[in-house]
Amino acid sequence: MLSDRLKAKFDSVIARYPLKRSAIVPLLLFAQDEIGYVSDEAVEEIARRVGVNPIEVIEDIGYYSMLHRQPVGKFHLQVCTNISCMLRGGEKIFEHCAKELGIEHKQTTPDGLFSLEEVECLGACCGAPAMQVNYDFYENVTPEKLDALLADLRKKDQGSRIKD
Amino acid sequence: MADYRNPMLGSPLEVKVLTRRFDLANSASIAVYVAHEGYQALKKAFGMKPDEVINEVKKSNLRGRGGAGFNAGMKWSFVPGQTTKPKYVVSNADESEPGTCKDRVLMEYDPHQLIEGIVIAGYAIQSHQGYIYIRGEYRYLMDILDRAIEEAYAQGYLGKNILGSGFDFDLATHTGAGAYECGEETALLNSLEGLRGYPRVKPPFPALIGLYGCPTIINNVETLSNVPHIISHGGDWYAKLGTPNNGGTRLFCLSGHIERPGIYELPMGFPLRQMIEDVGGGVWHGKKLKCVIPGGSSCPVLTADEIDVPMDFDSLARIGSMLGSGGVVILDEDTCMVKAAWRIMKFYAHESCGWCVPCREGTHWLKTLLERFHSDGGMPDDPDTALDVSYNILGKTLCPLGDAAAMPMISILKKFRHEFEEHLKLGSCPYEKRAVNVA
Ligand SMILES: Cc1cc2nc3c(=O)[nH]c(=O)nc-3n(C[C@H](O)[C@H](O)[C@H](O)COP(=O)(O)O)c2cc1C
Ligand code: FES
Secondary structure (H helix, E strand, O other): OOOHHHHHHHHHHHOOOOOHHHHHHHHHHHHHHHHOOOOHHHHHHHHHHHOOOHHHHHHHHHHOOOOOOOOOOOEEEEEEOOHHHHOOOHHHHHHHHHHHHOOOOOEEOOOOOEEEEEEOOOOOHHHOOOEEEOOEEEOOOOHHHHHHHHHHHHHHHHHHHHHO | OOOOOOOOOOOOOOOOOOOOOOOOOOOOOHHHHHHOOOOHHHHHHHOOOHHHHHHHHHHOOOEOOOOOOOEHHHHHHOOOOOOOOOOEEEEEEOOOOOOOOHHHHHHHHOHHHHHHHHHHHHHHHOOOEEEEEEOOOOHHHHHHHHHHHHHHHHOOOOEOOHHHOOOOEEEEEEEOOOOHHHHOHHHHHHHHOOOOOOOOOOOOOOOOOOHHHOOEEEEEHHHHHHHHHHHHHOHHHHHHHOEOOEOOEEEEEEEEOEOOOEEEEEEOOOEHHHHHHHHOOOEHHHOOEEEEEOOOOOOOOEEHHHOOOEOOHHHHHHOOOOOOOOEEEEEEOOOOHHHHHHHHHHHHHHHOOOOOHHHHHHHHHHHHHHHHHHHHOOOOOHHHHHHHHHHHHOOOOOOOHHHHHHHHHHHHHHHOHHHHHHHHHHOOOOOOOOOOOOO
16 A cells, blocks of 8 residues: 555646646655555556556666665665766775675575675766765775775664664 | 766866856755845847847857767757748756766756756757756756756746746656767667667757757757856857857866866866866876877877867867867776777667668777787787778767767877787786776
8 A cells, every 4th residue: 555645746746837747756666665666556556647658667677776666675775886986986885885794786684684786887986985875875885995884774674664 | 866976177267158156055946046136147148039049149159069069059049940840859868978977067066057048059049848858877967957947947947938038838848768869969869769779860960950849959068057157248258258150168077097186167168178177187096098088988089299279179179189078088098099999989889779781890890809808918909900890880880879989999099009919919807907997
């Protein structure tokens, strides 16, 4: 079930455009933010709301690299290895993530906590090497900073599990 | 924003126009903006005829900061005055050109400057609706802009009858979801219409047939952020900040093997050598310079002997490169140019939308060839094959993404051919162990 908050957001986003289908990509991303991935239910709901066939929504999903149809980790690590980051050790950061977590590009840890993706330029080139955890930016990353970050994220997860 | 370091280190050589408010506390708020000249240009513009606004922008020699450097006022003048269709203003905040991270700070520290620029552009072409197309990864910036837009509505700088002028203008953000190609203006329009971001055949140009088939201007965030300053202080004042035909200042992003990486606002035409040595503190670890990518990964590269050049559109075109998007990437003496070329081609192969054959096939061929060449030395005719593939992409694709891959490739093959030969002779990479690219 999509939340009421999300449905209200859908309404306000669709109202921004003279043509409803313009809202497809934003709606997909907002749905994914809440659910963790783009579910069949989300596809159906978005198609219905903007008045297109579900296959047209699915077609869009295949094009945009941030959209996925399977759950990723609670903390999705996106490490840039493009030119500015490569020149300052971005590949080493990626390898360090892979080694620490025991997963590779586009894989998720068995506990569902972390997933890893090698990504293209994040627009943080002057803070290279750069990465994003979900939407948060981390810049001038070093292997040491990365270890601290991973420990921090693990702690954060425990905190939230104890709470609920 | 966890551990997000402000990349604005600053340099005494900067000329601050666009970044002048960045150091103020709460610079993104409307209160600070209004207290520091904010929305004064809009008031002034409403006292001018739309054509006069366009002429002032033309006079300023403001050229597009998204990469192509087209004269902004000229672009606006192509929008038909008499039409029954609605018109649109779209700000391109897709910023994905490797090496480029300047639109990000413009939106983070001064979102109202962009909003004011968009409303003035809207008034100039008599449009009543604008969109800011933001790459999906920049979610926190969308939140900042949404808040700023809300403030602007609340204080009457957006919406109906702005400042009692009788002019109406609505503005909304729109998020992408990961696609470099959506920065290309016609692909962006398709994406904004809810389609896959495939490019459209030009002509017709968006100024005539753009969003929803209506006249549309698309400008980069930095381009539009300049507009309030041009209206406030005049096109002549702005033009004089730069070099002939290249008005104003520019946000340069210095990255790679440089001592002080960061975003610096410098006058158009600022000498590249001085930018590297004095602004950026020189090549890191006291190393020698090997190569400069002058304006994002799409530009033909420069060798260390070519850096005595003023950084403006025309001067770089004269030496066979481009000013591009302002992303200046420094490569030190120990960098392997084959590997650098491979990484850049890997990017274009990943981002090619697959719509036209030369780009879809060519970028993958280049990536695969370079990968093999770099890992096991390759075959003697590989460099010529790569050159041949590049020339079969160049100028033969629907949109410039293909050219964006071919141009750096050709320049690296020509200017650093000896490094390919070294790999061949050695059967492996001669640079791998020398590089110190630890973070
Ligand atoms: C593959 C490709 C990607 C592009 N990406 C961007 C981008 O991220 N941001 C941008 O402003 N322009 C980008 N451009 C340039 C736009 O097509 C367009 O020229 C620009 O937005 C026009 O604005 P300007 O005249 O103010 O520069 C890209 C072009 C190509 C071919
Ligand atoms: S190259 Fe890594 S953020 Fe731009």
